[in-house]
Every structure is written in C-alpha cells, then in structure tokens.
Amino acid sequence: MLHQRMAALACGLALGTPVAAIAQDGPLTVAMHYTQEQAAPLLACLDAYEADGVTAEYQQISYRDYLQTVLTGRLGGQSPDIYNVYSIWAAQMVDNGVLDAPPVAVSKLVSETYSAGTVDAVTIDGTVWGVPTEVSAYMLVSNMALLREAGYDAPPATWEELREIARTVTARNEQGRIETAGFAFADSSSGAGFVHPFYALLYSEGARPYSDDFSEANLDGPEAEAALERMAELVGDGITDLSVDAYDFPAGGIGMMIMANWLESEIRAGFGDSFEEDVVVSPIPAGADWRTLQYAFFMGVDSNSDRKEAAWDLVRHLNAPREDGPSCMGEMLSGLGALTANTADNAAMGEPDAFTAPYLAALEEGRAVSQPNVMQAAEIEGMMAQTFERVLAGDAEAGPALESLDGEVEDILFEFY
Amino acid sequence: MRPRTPRVVDGPAVGGWAPWLFLAPLLVFAFVFFLLPLGFSVWLSFTRWNPLGAPSWVGLRQFEYLLTRDDTFWRTVVNTFVFAFGFVAIGVPLALLLAFAFSRARGKAIWRQIYYLPQLTNIVAIAYLWQFVLDDRDGLINRALGAIGLRGPDWLTDPTMAMVSVVLVMIWYDAGKNMLIFSAALDGVDRAIYDAATLDGAGAWRTLRSVTLPIIRPAFTFVTITSFITGMGFFSLILAMTGGGPRGATEVTALYTYRMAFEDLRMGRASAGALILFAIIGALSLLQFRALRERSR
Structure with missing residues (x-):
C-alpha cells in the first residue's frame, strides 16, 4: 500500500499533478503546533469524524518551524488542508493567496460567536480569514x-x-x-x-x-x-x-x-x-x-486544498459547541488552561478559575486590542x-x-x- | 624478430564512456547538491522573493540595499570578523599548545579523546550547557565568584562580554578537532631530526621555532584557514546561546541572513547577503593562503 502511494506520488510529481489531487480520497489534514498529548481531545474528535465519506487526521508541526514547514510544504505541493495560523503571519499568507476566503456561514459564525477584538485578530482588509482558536x-x-x-x-x-x-x-x-x-x-x-x-x-x-x-x-x-x-x-x-x-x-x-x-x-x-x-x-x-x-491563532483553509468546502465543514464542526458541552477545540483549550474567545464555549465551560477570570473579562469587556x-x-x-x-x-x-x-x-x- | 613495444594512447580514449559512467554519481551529486543550489541562490539574489509567492526580478537592488543602506548588515559583518579573528587568534595557538602538551604526556590518547568530546555533542546542548554556566545571576561561575565575595562579569547581558563568551565557547568546542590535526602532524615529525638538533646544541625553544613549526607548517596553514572559514560562517552556537543578543552584539552575518530568509521571508535579500559573505570569505581565504604559502618558502 505504501509503495503504491509512493509510486502515485512520484508519478504525480513527474507529471506536474498537484499532490492534493492524488490525495483526494485521503483524510483531510489538520496541521497544528500542539503535541499529540496536548491535542488529545481534538484527536478524539478527528478520529470520530466522518462526513460524506470524508475523514480527518492530525499533523503536528512545531511552533518554531510552523511557517517554514508551511512554505516548504506548499513548494512541494504537500500542504495540509487546514492550518492553525498565528495571526501575525496571516497578512503575508493572505497577500500571497495561501488562505481560502471562508464561506459566508463561517464568517457569520465568527462575527456572532467571538468577541470583537478577537474578530479583528482574524480580519485582514475587512475579510474574516478563519475561525479563532487559542487567544492570549x-x-x-x-x-x-x-x-x-x-x-x-x-x-x-x-x-x-x-x-x-x-x-x-x-x-x-x-x-x-x-x-x-x-x-x-x-x-x-x-x-x-x-x-x-x-x-x-x-x-x-x-x-x-x-x-x-x-x-x-x-x-x-x-x-x-x-x-x-x-x-x-x-x-x-x-x-x-x-x-x-x-x-x-x-x-x-x-x-x-x-x-x-x-x-x-x-x-x-x-x-x-x-x-x-x-x-x-x-x-x-x-x-x-x-x-x-491580545493575539490569536485561527483555523484557516489552504487555497490549494482540493476539498475546500469539506475542509470548512470540518473547521465548523471542530469549533461549534456540542450538545453535551463545549466544542472539540474549546475542550482541548480548556484542558491546556488556554483561552478561547468563543462565547458559546465559555458559557458551556462555566466559571473560569481565579487566574483566568480577569483575562476573560478583559476579552469580553473589549479591553484587549488585537495585535x-x-x-x-x-x-x-x-x-x-x-x-x-x-x-x-x-x-x-x-x-x-x-x-x-x-x-x-x-x-x-x-x-x- | 622486432620486440613488441606497448601501444601508447591517451588515457581518456582508452576508457571511452566508462570513466564518465563511474564518475556519473559524483557528478550528478555535485550538480544537484552544489551547483544547482548555488546557481539558484545567485539567481535569487537578483530577485525579491517571499516563498509564499512568486519571485520578481529586482536586479542589483538587494545588493545596493545591503551595501549602502542597511547599517545592521555592516554591524553584523564587523561582528563576524571579531568572532572569526577571536576564534582563530586564540583557538589555533591553544590547539597547538594542547597538541604539544599531549604529544609527550602519558595516556595521550585519552587526553585527546577528552578534548575531542565537545565535537561529538549536539551544538544546541552545548549552548544550553554554557548558558547554565555563564548565566549572569544564577550561572555556576558567577555563583562561585559570589561565594568568595566577587561580582562576576555580565557574561551574557553585556555586549562585549557576550561576544567574549561566544568566542570562548566556540574555542572550547573546536579546540579538540584542531588539536588532533596538530597532533597528527607532530607525530609525523621524524625523531631523528630532533636528535640531530639536540646534537647541534639546539634548546627546546630553538627546536620548536626552527624544526617543529616549519615542518608542521602545512597543518598550521590548513587549520588556520579552515578555522577562519568556520568562524566566518558559523552561527548555530550563537543562535542557541545568545540569539544574536544582547542588542545585536553577537549577531553575525550568517545568523542575520538566516533570519532574513526564514523569519522575515526575504529570500532574495538573504541570498544577496550570503553571497557577499561568501565573496568576503573567499577573498580573505585566498589572501591568507597566499600569505602563509609565501612565508613557508
């Protein structure tokens, strides 16, 4: 099986075919800087994900190497479908067409669910480019x-x-x-x-x-x-x-x-x-x-992904509150002691601890201005x-x-x- | 019967395509891993390229910017010379001294291995180790000095001392390698020459100056030039140990171009900076090589 995939990859490269096209039937890839241990709740969600035959997998890229890995991945035609982008990288990624503009429903979800300062963090030239995840x-x-x-x-x-x-x-x-x-x-x-x-x-x-x-x-x-x-x-x-x-x-x-x-x-x-x-x-x-x-990471979709619509569906799935509690992303961030500006998640998670409460208040009161x-x-x-x-x-x-x-x-x- | 004489032919014609076939792996390797990247880098230096997009041709503008408008670039060039000269001026004589000392010591193989150990250690681990030793407040050295009532230097936060620190750690890291080269050269000197010098009444200093040093001059030339080249282009230790700080005091040109390329995503300018550094190293190495060769005649 591995040999077949390698052969397909080699042929694809030789013929100039984007690798994403070869991997059309493979799982969607979500690339984040969290270790497997830190991302355990998210991994459980990804393992369980199946929508119209589309599945998902996790790829860990260290924070220090994240941007370089994205660059080399794109040069080699092997970029992931979904990124977790630090907001200060976003302007360059948008300027160079790396990110896909989200569908209206996703932009609406962000504007309605996240505090204003955090929405600013994922907005460039008036366009929202993804769904905020970890906020600091x-x-x-x-x-x-x-x-x-x-x-x-x-x-x-x-x-x-x-x-x-x-x-x-x-x-x-x-x-x-x-x-x-x-x-x-x-x-x-x-x-x-x-x-x-x-x-x-x-x-x-x-x-x-x-x-x-x-x-x-x-x-x-x-x-x-x-x-x-x-x-x-x-x-x-x-x-x-x-x-x-x-x-x-x-x-x-x-x-x-x-x-x-x-x-x-x-x-x-x-x-x-x-x-x-x-x-x-x-x-x-x-x-x-x-x-x-405040600064934020956000989930965005690669413009080279051949399944952008499915990728945005997955992004929404990972960040939408579930019936029995916060979203997959919210659960993971809560476990890390990290902040989310997702008001539905914060409501679902109940009272924050004394250390976190003032940070959350700063976000909610609009005191925290985005980088x-x-x-x-x-x-x-x-x-x-x-x-x-x-x-x-x-x-x-x-x-x-x-x-x-x-x-x-x-x-x-x-x-x- | 006339004796048969062997037919003399030109070498390459004998083999036909065979030598090229055997050389092919090496030539392909050299093309793919040396010539192609070098050519690509030269081409990039005439472009403006952020790897997220497509390169655009800007001619000599990157060179013009670095050479005429970028004060930081020149500051890093000065830092590079200070680092490389410090490394060569102290490191090479020290390695020679160690080689002399151990050439007559008992258990010299063990001593050589001990001094070579840093070369086997990951450079990032070395940087963290020395940070622990040199930390201004909690480092081993300053704590020890504090225990006897002395205030130690600000090894890593004072600009001058930070450069001294990285040079000293670099010497510590590299001394074993150069010592081995000098040791091999010293071991190669024929004992009979020393006996002859002794018979002629030469003392230890005279023997060193007139016999040993001239004989090991090729090793000395090699070590000096390669150490200089290493010093001019080395940055991983500095990156891990001081990050180029404090306030840019240890930021060398190689580190500056690395950051330009992979943090600021300015591949074109970084390539131009790397080529300027390459030209400086090439020119100075040539001068150094000629000067040392002249002296040996």
Missing part, C-alpha cells in the same frame, strides 16, 4: 507572597504604585545583583517579552502603532514615548534589569510581570499548593482607560524589540530611538502599502 491576552501577574512580605496586601492600582511596590520588593545580594526582582520582562527570542507589554501600554495611552491603512507608523508620537519610558523607568529605578527573566516567575523570585495567560500551568506547577493564595492577576495599572494586547495584522510583522517586531532593549539598557533615549525606529518601520511599510 496580557495582564499584570503578581506574586502576593512577596508583595505581602513587603507590606502590600493588594496588587498595584496605578503605575506609580507599581513602581513603589516593586522598589520595596527588590532585593540585591552583596555583589549588587538582583536576587528578588520587583518586576521582570520576559526574555523571548521573538522579542515579544518587550514588544507585547509595549503594545499594552501604548493602547492604554489611547494610541495605535500604525495608521488604519498601515501606510504609516505611529511610533514617534508622544504616546509611544510615554509607553516606552514607563518600561525604561522600571530598569532605571533598579527594580529589574535585563538579566532578570519573567519566565523565572514560577520559581518565586519575581514580584510582578505583564504576562500572557498561557504561562498559567507553569506558574501553577512552580507555586504548587500556594498558587491560589499567592498568585493574583489584575489589570495593567495604566489608568482608568487601560487596555491590553496588528501588518505585513512583515515578525520582522518589524524584531526591530522594535532591539530598539526597546537598547533604551531599557540605557544605551539610547526613548525619543530619538523611537524616531529612528519609526523611519525604519515605515521603510518596510512602504514596500507593501
């Missing part, structure tokens, strides 16, 4: 054991309070190194540890990083400077530095951080029995009009991260650094908009 938002996470020890019973309500509490929590060793940090930024290879909190603070200042049509960057304005200076003064105050990593929060040596909900399971593992008592999630203390950032779906988002955010790091390290002033960054980003935008 940023909030202030505090280690109340450290805060209480420093004499504070509640997380900060204002930015000045945050600085004051963090200063009190911070402790250094005899060599002057930070042993307990009042605050920490995350050290992530993509630069998200600096860029995502910056977006949250920028949104809270009432600004957006780009003009509506993405032809201009707004990174040289007073709001961006204020947001970056807020971050820089935390380092200037001596309450954190670049050797402190927010991903070490579960170890207990960090007072506060602006972090996404997906770290919950690690924090829970680190804090053990004291998790409920010692870890508190609260709004980012950036004023009454505080906002935060911009701009072309070359990863490249631009890498440049932003390097600039922010320079400012935080004291190598550059926020104003001039942002002015220079704005010019570099506009050079990229000029290529596409």
Whole structure:
C-alpha cells in the first residue's frame, strides 16, 4: 500500500499533478503546533469524524518551524488542508493567496460567536480569514507572597504604585545583583517579552502603532514615548534589569510581570499548593482607560486544498459547541488552561478559575486590542524589540530611538502599502 | 624478430564512456547538491522573493540595499570578523599548545579523546550547557565568584562580554578537532631530526621555532584557514546561546541572513547577503593562503 502511494506520488510529481489531487480520497489534514498529548481531545474528535465519506487526521508541526514547514510544504505541493495560523503571519499568507476566503456561514459564525477584538485578530482588509482558536491576552501577574512580605496586601492600582511596590520588593545580594526582582520582562527570542507589554501600554495611552491603512507608523508620537519610558523607568529605578527573566516567575523570585495567560500551568506547577493564595492577576495599572494586547491563532483553509468546502465543514464542526458541552477545540483549550474567545464555549465551560477570570473579562469587556495584522510583522517586531532593549539598557533615549525606529518601520511599510 | 613495444594512447580514449559512467554519481551529486543550489541562490539574489509567492526580478537592488543602506548588515559583518579573528587568534595557538602538551604526556590518547568530546555533542546542548554556566545571576561561575565575595562579569547581558563568551565557547568546542590535526602532524615529525638538533646544541625553544613549526607548517596553514572559514560562517552556537543578543552584539552575518530568509521571508535579500559573505570569505581565504604559502618558502 505504501509503495503504491509512493509510486502515485512520484508519478504525480513527474507529471506536474498537484499532490492534493492524488490525495483526494485521503483524510483531510489538520496541521497544528500542539503535541499529540496536548491535542488529545481534538484527536478524539478527528478520529470520530466522518462526513460524506470524508475523514480527518492530525499533523503536528512545531511552533518554531510552523511557517517554514508551511512554505516548504506548499513548494512541494504537500500542504495540509487546514492550518492553525498565528495571526501575525496571516497578512503575508493572505497577500500571497495561501488562505481560502471562508464561506459566508463561517464568517457569520465568527462575527456572532467571538468577541470583537478577537474578530479583528482574524480580519485582514475587512475579510474574516478563519475561525479563532487559542487567544492570549496580557495582564499584570503578581506574586502576593512577596508583595505581602513587603507590606502590600493588594496588587498595584496605578503605575506609580507599581513602581513603589516593586522598589520595596527588590532585593540585591552583596555583589549588587538582583536576587528578588520587583518586576521582570520576559526574555523571548521573538522579542515579544518587550514588544507585547509595549503594545499594552501604548493602547492604554489611547494610541495605535500604525495608521488604519498601515501606510504609516505611529511610533514617534508622544504616546509611544510615554509607553516606552514607563518600561525604561522600571530598569532605571533598579527594580529589574535585563538579566532578570519573567519566565523565572514560577520559581518565586519575581514580584510582578505583564504576562500572557498561557504561562498559567507553569506558574501553577512552580507555586504548587500556594498558587491560589499567592498568585493574583489584575489589570495593567495604566489608568482608568487601560487596555491590553491580545493575539490569536485561527483555523484557516489552504487555497490549494482540493476539498475546500469539506475542509470548512470540518473547521465548523471542530469549533461549534456540542450538545453535551463545549466544542472539540474549546475542550482541548480548556484542558491546556488556554483561552478561547468563543462565547458559546465559555458559557458551556462555566466559571473560569481565579487566574483566568480577569483575562476573560478583559476579552469580553473589549479591553484587549488585537495585535496588528501588518505585513512583515515578525520582522518589524524584531526591530522594535532591539530598539526597546537598547533604551531599557540605557544605551539610547526613548525619543530619538523611537524616531529612528519609526523611519525604519515605515521603510518596510512602504514596500507593501 | 622486432620486440613488441606497448601501444601508447591517451588515457581518456582508452576508457571511452566508462570513466564518465563511474564518475556519473559524483557528478550528478555535485550538480544537484552544489551547483544547482548555488546557481539558484545567485539567481535569487537578483530577485525579491517571499516563498509564499512568486519571485520578481529586482536586479542589483538587494545588493545596493545591503551595501549602502542597511547599517545592521555592516554591524553584523564587523561582528563576524571579531568572532572569526577571536576564534582563530586564540583557538589555533591553544590547539597547538594542547597538541604539544599531549604529544609527550602519558595516556595521550585519552587526553585527546577528552578534548575531542565537545565535537561529538549536539551544538544546541552545548549552548544550553554554557548558558547554565555563564548565566549572569544564577550561572555556576558567577555563583562561585559570589561565594568568595566577587561580582562576576555580565557574561551574557553585556555586549562585549557576550561576544567574549561566544568566542570562548566556540574555542572550547573546536579546540579538540584542531588539536588532533596538530597532533597528527607532530607525530609525523621524524625523531631523528630532533636528535640531530639536540646534537647541534639546539634548546627546546630553538627546536620548536626552527624544526617543529616549519615542518608542521602545512597543518598550521590548513587549520588556520579552515578555522577562519568556520568562524566566518558559523552561527548555530550563537543562535542557541545568545540569539544574536544582547542588542545585536553577537549577531553575525550568517545568523542575520538566516533570519532574513526564514523569519522575515526575504529570500532574495538573504541570498544577496550570503553571497557577499561568501565573496568576503573567499577573498580573505585566498589572501591568507597566499600569505602563509609565501612565508613557508
């Protein structure tokens, strides 16, 4: 059987026939970055799926290699039918015709079932390109054991309070190194540890990083400077530095951080029995009009799939609530401690835990603004991260650094908009 | 009877198509895996291509951008030279020193194996291991220094120290390989020459300078040039250990082009960057080879 398939593949390639056509009778492929173990509830749904003779199978692609695997898969004519796309990749995928525009019924389902900020995350040029799956938002996470020890019973309500509490929590060793940090930024290879909190603070200042049509960057304005200076003064105050990593929060040596909900399971593992008592999630203390950032993954269909209609049916099936509970996707995300912005799923899953509730509230109240779906988002955010790091390290002033960054980003935008 | 003389013919004519048949696998391999990708890369450097779509011809614009407008590219070129020169300047003499030391040591085979071990280890594992050792706050070295009241350097968060760190780890990783080459060269020196030098009254230093080093010069040339080429194009250790940071201080050109290609999806510009790096390495290796050959005459 395997030999027959290999032979068919070889003949197909030789004759220039798309492989998708050969695999017309095979199962639909759903490619996601979750491990088989993480995706177990979804796998059960895929195993049980059978609609008009069409079945489905799961393909795991690691998150770091996802986009490259998609690229090489398409070059070789072996792309999956259904993707789980990180929203910042979407603009490029849409621009290059990789994604199929969903049928009206799917777009309607998304607009009616998901919160507005999340719908924005999957919308490009006014078109919804898929069904949102995992959503992440940023909030202030505090280690109340450290805060209480420093004499504070509640997380900060204002930015000045945050600085004051963090200063009190911070402790250094005899060599002057930070042993307990009042605050920490995350050290992530993509630069998200600096860029995502910056977006949250920028949104809270009432600004957006780009003009509506993405032809201009707004990174040289007073709001961006204020947001970056807020971050820089935390380092200037001596309450954190670049050797402190927010991903070490579960170890207990960090007072506060602006972090996404997906770290919950690690924090829970680190804090053990004291998790409920010692870890508190609260709004980012950036004023009454505080906002935060959200980003989303979404299920989209490959435009090369020869069974697009069947693929969209499967996407709908996986994301529609079931009679006895949440959707297959909702069940899987709930098991991972991840968020969904699917209001029907959230209703079916009942009350969230104390850690998750503030994140969900931010999504539902419209506080969580989506990460911009701009072309070359990863490249631009890498440049932003390097600039922010320079400012935080004291190598550059926020104003001039942002002015220079704005010019570099506009050079990229000029290529596409 | 006239003695028969063997018929002399040109070599290739004897075999006809046979040599080509035997060479065919090698030639096909070289064409498919060397010439074709190189040609494709050269062609790509004149295009703008995001692999999701079709390439578009832009002529020399990618080269123009990198050479005249991209400050980051030049910064990475400088970082590449610092990394490669640091690696060669410290790594090659150290490997030679180790080879000398172990050539007269007891159990030299075991010592050589121990120093070669890093070469058998996955480079990502090595990067994580050294991150654990060099971490500014919790690393083994700084914790040990802290225990005796000293503040250790910011190995991975200070731009200068981060470059020093990656160079030192690279030397540690590669020293065993170069040491083996030097060891083989040293073992090949005829003992009688040393005996003759001793009889002529040459001391240890004189013997090293006038006998050993000139004899092992081919190995020295080989190690220097290959180490330089390795240093100029190596980036996996840096990618895993510092990610090019802090603040781009360890971002070398090979890493920059890798990111350009696979993270920013700018295949054309990345190919142009890789070709510029290739040209720099080729030119400098040629100069280096000639200089070392001149000196050996």
